[in-house]
Amino acid sequence: MVPLVILVALPFNGLNGFLLDLLYFTFTYAAMSVGWNIIGGYTGYISLANLGFFGLGSYVAGLMLTHLGWPILLTSPLVGLLCALVAAAVGWVALRTRGPSFVIVTLAFTFIVQFLALNLKDITGGSAGLYLPLLSLDPLLRGDLFYYYMLGVLVLSIAVAIGIRRSRFGLGLIAIREDEGKAEGSGINTSLFKIVAFMISAWFAAVAGAVHAQYLNYIDPDLAFELIIMLNMIVMTLLGSRGTVWGPVLGAFLLFPLQSYLVYWLPSTIAGEVHLALLGVVLVLVARFMPNGLLVTAQELISRRPPPRLETVAVASGEPAQGRVRRNG
């Protein structure tokens, strides 16, 4: 609660434009990572479609604005809903069966959406992109508006993540991750659970994409489907601790400012490439050496101090389930 109060109060204390932008991006990534975590962390299905939903959200919102004049900051929940329906269709193909088809289909989905954005030139403007009408706002106020908007989306995403974690639905998702066969045997409609988790995940990516289109006032197939966005969602979640409520948030707040600094510091000719390679290195290292992420690893280190037998008893009886998950596998 205290961090939230601080974040709400910050812009009143003369936060400069640079920091305001930095936090806006951090909120965006944090909200998308929390969303990714619902399918990738809770349910244990690696989705590469969230980038596709980010881009799809950008385009759907942008087209609604240019053709119908509907302001993006009002339509973004609706855009998210439309994309979630698309997610239901994709999920129907990929999630009916277990196994590796999900990652393949989600990657293919992202390619297809990007391909359509690039090649349906009459609608999307192709590689020239789509220019959106500017928001007629004082620049200072504009920064504040995006800041609070994404802060709101982030708070909503965390609330949803907590709600799922404490519900039977959330327990079902975790059961699917731990042993899908047994989950199905115990009466969980695994296909439905997986598809709903995927839809919620897509909603947050699409809303973030929609808001980002308005933030840039411009959409093109490269910006809307930038690979580093997908990589960031995954690395942030994994570094923070996937399957926990706060892990993705922690990951985003650590990694995004660090990356901004890095890109600022690197020579501009190779900044993007080195950034991508380093993020890949971080992904491999975290997967190999700290797959449980910072939050769970830290909790384990802290709870290791008392004798192990007492610790297990204490955990089983006292602590609520929030933020504490079984190690994978």
Next chain:
Amino acid sequence: MLLIQGLVLGILVGGMYALMASGLTLIFGVMRLINIAHAAVIIFASYLSWQLFIGLGVDPLLSIVILVVVFFIAGALLQKFVLSALIDKDLSLALLATLGVANVLEGSEGAFWTSSFHSINTGYAARTYQFGEIFVPEIRIITFAASVILLAGLYVLLTHSNLGRAIRATTQNRGVAQLVGVNVNRITMIAFGIGIAVAAAAGPLMGMYYPFYPNSHWGWIGKLMAIVVLGGLGSFRGTLLAALILGIAEQVAILYIPANWAAMVFFVFLFAVLIVRPQGFFGHVARESL
């Protein structure tokens, strides 16, 4: 006549697709892992072959020999020190590690060779042969022949050697293979190395055929995944057949629709297969619990 032209070009390009995809299906077979970095490895080998050709004058076809050895070792080391620890614990972590590797390769290529187009132009093989009304560029015949030779070598290795038998046994049933005395961990490491080496062998051929740039591997991995799903994940013969089918389908489609839309042929097949027959033509793997 136009259709026969498409058929011929489809078979020629399909041979190369088969080489590109066979490592992916081999790796899936022994590890149940989708190697997202597979096309990135191919492109990386294309860059190295380009560098060897420009810098030292090494013929791209000759560079295959060097690349195969280097990439086999690199692949085996990656499997031993990173992936093997992950596949037992959580397959999705191994998958994410390969995603990380793909981005490391892509980023390094951009940093070293810029993000502009490259292609390997040897100077020879620029002719186009004409058979009746059918035109066949010489480069396509060379890459097809090289692909067929390499695939034949891989096929003999898999079917007629003890190593190949051990790899196939591990693919079919890891537990039973171990029971009959196969050192499955060692075999998995070698098989992953072979898969990466086959990808590296495809690199110079791909680079002679198509221009490449650091993030072009994303387009390729989509195509390769469509091939291995159609062929049935883990099935070598299925992958060969699927590569030919999709090569032909693509080349025929190019004759009738704009070339960039022809890439969608792969995804149409991918979704059709997953909806109708998730196990592909030959495989039995996509359906079982992993």
